[in-house]
Amino acid sequence: MNLAKADIKLETKLVGSVEGKFYIPSYQRGYRWEKDQVYRLLDDIYTNGAKSYCLQPVVVRKHNDRYELIDGQQRLTTLYILLKYIQKEYKPRIRLNYSLNYETRTDSEAFLDSIDEMIAETNIDFFYIYSAYGTIDDWFIGQKDDVIAADKIYEYLAERVKIIWYEVGESDDAIALFTRLNIGKIPLTSAELIKAMFLSRDNNSEIDREKQEEISLQWDNIERELHNNSLWYFLTNHSNAKYQTRIDLILDLISTKSADNKEKYFTFFYFDDLNQKENLNEIWKEIQHTFLILKDWYEDHELYHKIGYLISSNTKSLQDIFALSKRNINGRGITKNQFKSELDAYIKKSIDIHTNYSELSYEKSTDYARISKLLLLFNVESVRQNGEQTQWFPFEKFKFQKTGKISWSLEHIHAQQSEGMQKQEDWKEWLRLHIPSIVSLAEENDKLVEEMKIACDRQRLERLEFEDIQQKVIQKLSAQGNTEYMHSIANLALLNMSDNAALNNSTFDVKRNAIIEMDKKGQFIPFCTKMVFLKYYTPSAGNQLHFWGQQDRIAYIKAINSTLKNYLSEDISIEKRHE
Structure with missing residues (x-):
């Protein structure tokens, strides 16, 4: 205005x-x-x-x-x-x-x-x-x-x-x-109406023209700062589609508007009622103070990651965390250390599953969600602990890209099945993706490579022929003992490979090459996912880049246990426990 x-x-x-x-x-x-x-x-x-x-x-x-x-x-x-x-x-x-x-x-x-x-x-x-x-x-x-x-x-x-x-x-x-x-x-919008409340001629007795101009400029500055996507997506999982102006997020927070409240002008009526009881100057100070609290969290390396995880994982809302920050303990306001301790308790509770993560399986929907949340925390905490305050987990890249919201899924680090591959195009694409990996192993595999190329060139490839060749390829590109751990956390990572069935069902070496290409193009790959495919966690002695085997699984679980030691109720078992 x-x-x-x-x-x-x-x-x-x-x-x-x-x-x-x-x-x-x-x-x-x-x-x-x-x-x-x-x-x-x-x-x-x-x-x-x-x-x-x-x-x-x-x-x-x-x-x-x-x-x-x-x-x-x-x-x-x-x-x-x-x-x-x-x-x-x-x-x-x-x-x-x-x-x-x-x-x-x-x-x-x-x-x-x-x-x-x-x-x-x-x-x-x-x-x-x-x-x-x-x-x-x-x-x-x-x-x-x-x-x-x-x-x-x-x-x-x-x-x-x-x-x-x-x-x-x-x-x-x-x-x-x-x-x-x-x-x-x-x-x-509620925000426009609340801003007008401060600029209304009826309020000149409380706020003079100079103060109105100052508020108008400060209001616009807050709105501009909230258009920094790094700050915005730290605070919320919602795109700008939900908020016509981003300062609405601050105003909704003060008014304690719940996520399921559909009343369009709830926030405006809250401030309108508040205006009957309080001086407009005091109301404006509260808006400023609330924004500065959020900005302080954003600029604090530890709070940024802990709060960012809780919001991103849908464990707690910004409203919940803001209410916690205003809580009184023994008649006094909560201290920063107490606040951090409470956040730690929330985080620990968010991944407490009353069993060991080694027992969970990708194939169960409830387990899928639990593993996903744990791996998100592993990624966020790895960045926080690794960077010595120079690296920050990019919540804005994790949540959104230019094409819209990103849907992250659990991906098998090394796949041995053909889930979702029903079409000939998928079978041929799978074979084409694996030819370079087979070529790189040894000359003795030339016969298998030729067999793969012939299958790709067939006008009609039969399922049985594809599955026969696929098993030979998987045998060449798989370390021994992988089958039992196929769907366990030791073989899972957060990844976004869209709907490419052939790539999703690929072996470790093919996925590793694909991720390197994605990284070269500047696509965001979660920190720990990238480290997995670069074999960062596996000791160099005897490390084979083409495979994901027992040594890799042990190193991966060990890294998760070490990074999340303050939050896990017990270490994740390296091997599955049997009754």
Whole structure:
């Protein structure tokens, strides 16, 4: 918002207290609400009962003794028709406190007053107005007791149903604002309304013009800093699609808005209520302070990784962690060391499975989720411990890339099965991927290489022929004793190889080459996954780059145990335990 044009008034009003003359300018179309929209409004108001209910903002500009209705025509017209219906059918003594007229459709005001069926078909506006009136009639007829329903609806409109009254100054471009709100379908957000609360002319007694300008600049600075994806995806797993402005995250945090709360303007109403009790300066200080707390966590190497893991793994929400930071212990605020200890307890609990990880299997859905969470923590903690505060786990790359959200999956480090490979193209691709690995082993495998090439060139490759060749290849590229550990944590890593069935089912050497190529292209590969395929954990003596065998599995599990020793209730067994 341009501060020079911030001559606005912002407040909440009960529908029963809306009064005055409203005119709809020529740049707007007429009334067009359909039956389902009218029904939904009535149902929402009635089922909400005695609780407060908020309608979308009404945006107006005052001209002498009347208001130009910039946004909210459809809602105010429907409410007017509803009140007119209640007056005519149930409560003839009630008064309607506002009127509507149209700059270029002058007969519409008279029709709203009469709602005459005889002329309803003569004008498109009349048709929709009369249709809405009929829909309201149908709704009341459908109630168990229409008289009681009318009493309650009227009571709710007078005492519970609110609108957000957003009054702009004369210097604001009404047509541009209407276009943004209607043609562009970009509604006013809670953040915009809260910002307007600070800039409203009604608040000049609390905040002078200079302070308003300062707040406006600081507000924009916070929004700009939150557009740093490294900070943003440390704090949340949601893309910007959920937040039209990123400062909404801070405001929702202060208002304690829960993730499942669907009330669009919950946060605005929280701050509006707070404004009745506290000075606006104090409210602004709380917004600033909250942002600085989050930024402090982001800049603290240890807190960044611990909090980042808890949020990324969906163990705790930002709301949970923020509440923890404000907790009192023995009458005092929690210290930084106590805060870190509590986070450690959360992390330890997040991977506590009451059994040994060596017993878990990729094939069980519950085990799959447990192993995934453990390996995420292994990656995050490895970066934290390895970097001596120079390396930071890139949560933004882990969660999102240019094409959207990344779906990480557990991948077999060395695969020996053909899961998901039903097509000839997949079989041939699998063979093509493995030819370089077989070639690199020894000249004695030339016959197998030739067999693979012939199979790839066949117009139709039979499944039995493929599986026969595949077993020969796997035998050449597999270390002994791998079968038993196929689905165990010792043979699993976090990876994103999309839907490439041939690659997902490949042996270690092929996957290793693929990951090296991905790394060369700058694709993000989780730290520990990269270390696995570079044989970082395996002692150099007798290390064979083409295979993933017993020595590699032992070294891998040993690294996990060492890195996560403060969080595991017991070391992961190197070998599977047998009853």
